Amino acid sequence: MAPPRANRPLLEVRDLRVEFPTRRGTLVAVDGVSFHIDPGEVLGVVGESGAGKSLTGTAIIGLLEPPGRIAAGEILLEGRRIDNLPYEAMRRIRGREIGAVFQDPLTSLNPLYTIGRQLIETVSTHLDLSPAEARERAIRLLQEVGIPGAEHRIDHYPHQFSGGMRQRVVIALALCANPRLIVADEPTTALDVSIQAQIISLLKRLCREHGAAVMLVTHDMGVIAETADRVAVMYAGRIVEIGPVGDVIREARHPYTAGLMGSIPKIGRHEERLAQIDGAMPRLNEIPRGCAFNPRCPQAFERCRQERPRPVAAGRSIVACWLYDGAAPTRATTEMANE
Amino acid sequence: MIAFIIQRLLQSILVMVAVAFVAFSLFAYVGDPVAIMLGVDFNETDKARMIAELGLDRPFYVQFANFVGNAIQGNFGLSYRLARPVDQLIFERLPATLELSFLAAILALIVGVPMGVYTGLKRDSWLSRIFLTVSLIGVSLPTFLIGILLILVFSVMLNWLPSFGRGQVVPIGWWTTGLLTISGLKALILPSITLGLFQMTLIMRLVRSEMLEVLRTDYIKFARARGLTNRAVNFGHALKNTLVPVITITGLQLGAIIAFAISTETVFQWPGMGQLFIQSVTFADVPVMAAYLCLMAFFFVVINLIVDLLYYAVDPRLRVDRGVAGGHAG
Amino acid sequence: MATSVRKDGAEKRRSVLARAFDSDVFYSFRRSPVAVAAAVVTLASFVGAIFAPWIAPHNPFDLRTLNLMEASTPPVWIDGGTWKFILGADDQGRDVLSAILYGARISLFVGFCSVLFAMVLGVGLGLISGYVGGVVDAAIMRVADVQLSFPAILIALLVDGVARVALPREIHDDIAIYVLVLAIGVSNWVQYARTVRGSTLVERRKEYVQAAQVIGLHPAAIMARHVLPNVMGPVLVIGTINLAIAIVTEATLSFLGVGVPSTQPSLGTLIRTGNNYLFSGEWWITIFPGAALVIMVLSVNLLGDWLRDALNPKLR
Numbered sequence: 008m009a010p011p012r013a014n015r016p017l018l019e020v021r022d023l024r025v026e027f028p029t030r031r032g033t034l035v036a037v038d039g040v041s042f043h044i045d046p047g048e049v050l051g052v053v054g055e056s057g058a059g060k061s062l063t064g065t066a067i068i069g070l071l072e073p074p075g076r077i078a079a080g081e082i083l084l085e086g087r088r089i090d091n092l093p094y095e096a097m098r099r100i101r102g103r104e105i106g107a108v109f110q111d112p113l114t115s116l117n118p119l120y121t122i123g124r125q126l127i128e129t130v131s132t133h134l135d136l137s138p139a140e141a142r143e144r145a146i147r148l149l150q151e152v153g154i155p156g157a158e159h160r161i162d163h164y165p166h167q168f169s170g171g172m173r174q175r176v177v178i179a180l181a182l183c184a185n186p187r188l189i190v191a192d193e194p195t196t197a198l199d200v201s202i203q204a205q206i207i208s209l210l211k212r213l214c215r216e217h218g219a220a221v222m223l224v225t226h227d228m229g230v231i232a233e234t235a236d237r238v239a240v241m242y243a244g245r246i247v248e249i250g251p252v253g254d255v256i257r258e259a260r261h262p263y264t265a266g267l268m269g270s271i272p273k274i275g276r277h278e279e280r281l282a283q284i285d286g287a288m289p290r291l292n293e294i295p296r297g298c299a300f301n302p303r304c305p306q307a308f309e310r311c312r313q314e315r316p317r318p319v320a321a322g323r324s325i326v327a328c329w330l331y332d333g334a335a336p337t338r339a340t341t342e343m344a345n346e
Numbered sequence: 347m348i349a350f351i352i353q354r355l356l357q358s359i360l361v362m363v364a365v366a367f368v369a370f371s372l373f374a375y376v377g378d379p380v381a382i383m384l385g386v387d388f389n390e391t392d393k394a395r396m397i398a399e400l401g402l403d404r405p406f407y408v409q410f411a412n413f414v415g416n417a418i419q420g421n422f423g424l425s426y427r428l429a430r431p432v433d434q435l436i437f438e439r440l441p442a443t444l445e446l447s448f449l450a451a452i453l454a455l456i457v458g459v460p461m462g463v464y465t466g467l468k469r470d471s472w473l474s475r476i477f478l479t480v481s482l483i484g485v486s487l488p489t490f491l492i493g494i495l496l497i498l499v500f501s502v503m504l505n506w507l508p509s510f511g512r513g514q515v516v517p518i519g520w521w522t523t524g525l526l527t528i529s530g531l532k533a534l535i536l537p538s539i540t541l542g543l544f545q546m547t548l549i550m551r552l553v554r555s556e557m558l559e560v561l562r563t564d565y566i567k568f569a570r571a572r573g574l575t576n577r578a579v580n581f582g583h584a585l586k587n588t589l590v591p592v593i594t595i596t597g598l599q600l601g602a603i604i605a606f607a608i609s610t611e612t613v614f615q616w617p618g619m620g621q622l623f624i625q626s627v628t629f630a631d632v633p634v635m636a637a638y639l640c641l642m643a644f645f646f647v648v649i650n651l652i653v654d655l656l657y658y659a660v661d662p663r664l665r666v667d668r669g670v671a672g673g674h675a676g
Numbered sequence: 677m678a679t680s681v682r683k684d685g686a687e688k689r690r691s692v693l694a695r696a697f698d699s700d701v702f703y704s705f706r707r708s709p710v711a712v713a714a715a716v717v718t719l720a721s722f723v724g725a726i727f728a729p730w731i732a733p734h735n736p737f738d739l740r741t742l743n744l745m746e747a748s749t750p751p752v753w754i755d756g757g758t759w760k761f762i763l764g765a766d767d768q769g770r771d772v773l774s775a776i777l778y779g780a781r782i783s784l785f786v787g788f789c790s791v792l793f794a795m796v797l798g799v800g801l802g803l804i805s806g807y808v809g810g811v812v813d814a815a816i817m818r819v820a821d822v823q824l825s826f827p828a829i830l831i832a833l834l835v836d837g838v839a840r841v842a843l844p845r846e847i848h849d850d851i852a853i854y855v856l857v858l859a860i861g862v863s864n865w866v867q868y869a870r871t872v873r874g875s876t877l878v879e880r881r882k883e884y885v886q887a888a889q890v891i892g893l894h895p896a897a898i899m900a901r902h903v904l905p906n907v908m909g910p911v912l913v914i915g916t917i918n919l920a921i922a923i924v925t926e927a928t929l930s931f932l933g934v935g936v937p938s939t940q941p942s943l944g945t946l947i948r949t950g951n952n953y954l955f956s957g958e959w960w961i962t963i964f965p966g967a968a969l970v971i972m973v974l975s976v977n978l979l980g981d982w983l984r985d986a987l988n989p990k991l992r
Contacts (some may be wrong), residue, residue, distance in 0.1 A: 070571060094576075100573070102571070102572040106572075109567070114565060118565070118662070119587060119661060128574060128582070129572045132572070132574055133573060166663045181572075184573075372838065485977060486977050490928060491969065491970065494963075495966070498954060502954060509955075598827075601826075605826070608829075608833070609931065609932060612931070612932055624932050626837075627833060627836065628840075628933055630841040642826070
């Protein structure tokens with residue numbers, strides 16, 4: 008399922024830690040997160056709201072809003088560190104190398120400018136094209152994302168488009184300069200259910216055609232199952248499990264992932280009621296000692312309450328859970344690799 | 347577009363009628379115009395004649411209609427205090443007030459807007475902090491006090507600029523202007539700073555808070571995520587979006603300037619409408635009060651109408667969906 | 677201009693007091709030296725004004741203690757000044773400092789009363805407008821719109837002018853202060869009404885309003901109890917900022933000679949009378965009352981600013 012592994016990952020995130028200093032102490036919103044994305048690969052990042060998945064994406068595109076900041080770890084794009092770049096250098100990467108799609112298409116577009124103007128300005132910011140060529144490219148992008156009558160619609164204002172159409176425009180904007188990575192933050196959450204599937208398949212198809220990898224942040228396991236090659240499950244700012252999407256869905260290893268899968272209704276199976284995980288994700292200032300999930304975990308034992316689990320290999324996945332860390336840790340398993 | 351304008355016009359007319367009614371009520375029910383106009387000793391025949399002359403014996407709605415009809419022609423009767431036609435009094439003083447207000451408004455805009463943009467964008471810089479502190483003092487300084495301080499420094503202590511009057515004015519038709527003579531220009535400096543300063547700080551604070559508001563929106567974040575330059579994000583996207591609310595408030599502020607001119611004119615003994623109005627309030631000179639009120643309302647209605655039209659020009663969402671809405675807007 | 681309020685459930689259930697004096701607010705208060713300084717100055721001017729008869733060195737209204745020989749004495753640090761008149765004396769030998777204390781008393785009284793009046797009027801009309809809806813709502817909001825397009829000071833001048841025409845001069849002087857309270861109050865109610873109306877509209881759709889009807893309680897009474905705590909924060913902020921505006925408005929009207937009568941001079945009146953002596957070099961008669969006014973208004977404004985930021989962290 009996964010495309011052949013290239014020599015070097017496109018994006019590598021190592022031990023990322025995002026903090027928000029507040030007067031009641033520092034909140035750690037993303038804590039020791041490591042993963043990588045290969046060229047052309049779709050990595051799903053799933054978790055409840057507040058799990059830190061959106062912030063991870065925001066940190067990658069370098070747009071964390073103060074006082075939020077990257078406190079530790081590094082982010083590498085093709086082996087080059089990008090988490091400590093000056094604003095101007097990072098700006099050149101945004102849009103050019105890393106595109107972004109936000110959650111709400113209704114608020115992502117500037118209401119006062121035509122979509123054409125917004126597309127053209129993005130194209131000309133990153134590519135050296137004449138105004139006519141930029142406009143041509145903008146029209147072609149609109150056609151690609153499936154906007155009928157693109158030549159004519161290009162001069163319309165955002166409010167003249169429906170939500171689904173606007174998200175197509177947003178995707179076109181993200182693809183303007185052929186970036187190699189798209190960070191898509193809940194791209195379908197604000198849309199009608201009937202349109203969600205269309206947008207997801209469009210995003211997937213376009214990224215394949217443009218050769219862009221995708222980091223797909225969502226809380227919708229169904230979207231992940233359809234789209235992603237691999238999936239990372241986040242809980243309370245940490246990755247609890249990461250692995251090929253089929254493995255994670257069929258044989259979830261971390262009890263939290265298992266609970267998450269149990270809460271998806273399955274067609275054809277008649278259950279009395281949907282399984283659910285008791286309790287709620289802890290607030291950032293109340294993350295328990297040891298494994299963050301231990302108070303809700305049906306299989307928790309003493310060690311879970313004392314020590315934070317290390318990521319260990321389990322099948323083709325990596326899991327941060329003491330259940331799978333029977334033996335003494337070996338050097339190899341402390342690294343988050345996917346094979 | 348047409349429907350929008352018609353709707354706005356109807357609203358404006360409604361406001362004018364309401365204000366006219368208030369003005370009319372002043373005439374008809376407050377005080378006793380007959381007694382005031384006849385003075386202390388009068389007999390019953392005089393009184394009856396006066397009542398008939400003023401139309402006070404006719405039904406209420408006829409009186410109101412007459413009032414409106416006269417008002418539209420600028421006829422508000424005679425001033426109780428000066429015994430001269432009110433429209434004449436007002437037109438004599440209109441140029442002084444408008445010139446002063448216009449200059450003050452320009453000053454407030456060309457200084458206030460850039461300061462607001464700057465403090466919005468660089469909100470943690472020391473210059474921003476200084477601007478903000480100064481603006482808070484500015485908001486807390488009543489207009490008349492600014493005038494007094496300026497007079498104390500520049501007229502009394504330094505003796506650089508005149509402290510009262512318009513200086514030498516040049517008539518152009520019925521209009522008189524102080525913009526064409528040195529003494530006229532010198533006389534304008536202190537009053538227009540006085541009048542503009544308060545509005546300037548207000549405009550600056552408004553632009554700043556709108557700028558901050560807009561900078562937090564998704565489309566600005568998305569514009570940054572698209573890798574646009576800071577310049578394009580701040581001035582292309584953010585500034586244009588702050589324009590909409592800024593236009594409204596600034597429009598209202600321009601109206602306010604004409605009204606605030608009252609205290610500036612009093613401080614500088616500026617021969618404008620504000621001074622006339624305040625004298626008419628002190629002397630219960632109803633015709634002048636009524637006329638001033640109607641004229642003010644007219645100014646505000648016109649300003650609001652212009653603001654609405656500007657809105658329409660800036661914000662494409664207000665334009666009716668008719669396919670291509672006139673190409674690029676900006 | 678956007679003083680939007682967060683309306684999450686948890687916030688709503690907390691009492692007025694708990695919300696207004698929430699520890700977060702107190703924390704930000706302690707953290708802001710400007711706010712503390714503003715509060716101290718505000719408090720000091722309130723105390724000075726309220727206890728003026730006991731604090732002031734002289735009673736400026738007691739004509740027998742005035743000595744024309746002492747007229748226009750400069751402040752103590754200028755040649756010819758004496759400790760008897762720390763901030764100098766005016767043209768009638770009145771102590772400027774005492775006049776300021778008494779004047780501040782009147783300014784603050786008018787300011788407070790008019791804010792209170794505007795608050796009651798605005799909150800009341802806002803509740804009615806939001807709850808009753810329909811024609812009543814439309815009428816109230818239309819009046820609000822029209823009024824909002826005119827500067828408050830013009831409305832206040834108009835109300836004051838009407839009162840002047842309608843009332844005989846003798847009566848007018850006696851009740852001038854209350855006329856002023858009415859005039860300034862009427863010119864400032866719109867903001868409260870809009871805020872409260874918005875909140876009421878949200879509340880009105882909630883189920884407990886229907887539930888109240890079922891158990892025979894008047895829904896309006898119940899609602900007021902739910903709406904009021906919710907809007908307390910913004911109303912407090914508007915009130916504080918309006919206090920500054922009201923004080924300035926009063927001073928302006930008095931300066932223009934249409935405010936309080938000269939027998940009960942407020943700070944504005946003092947500035948007005950002192951202004952005549954500016955050119956003869958007796959600047960202290962007008963500048964000190966002016967400075968007192970600015971300090972008072974500035975500290976109230978700073979408090980209001982801080983309060984708005986503290987209650988609405990989003991705007992920082």
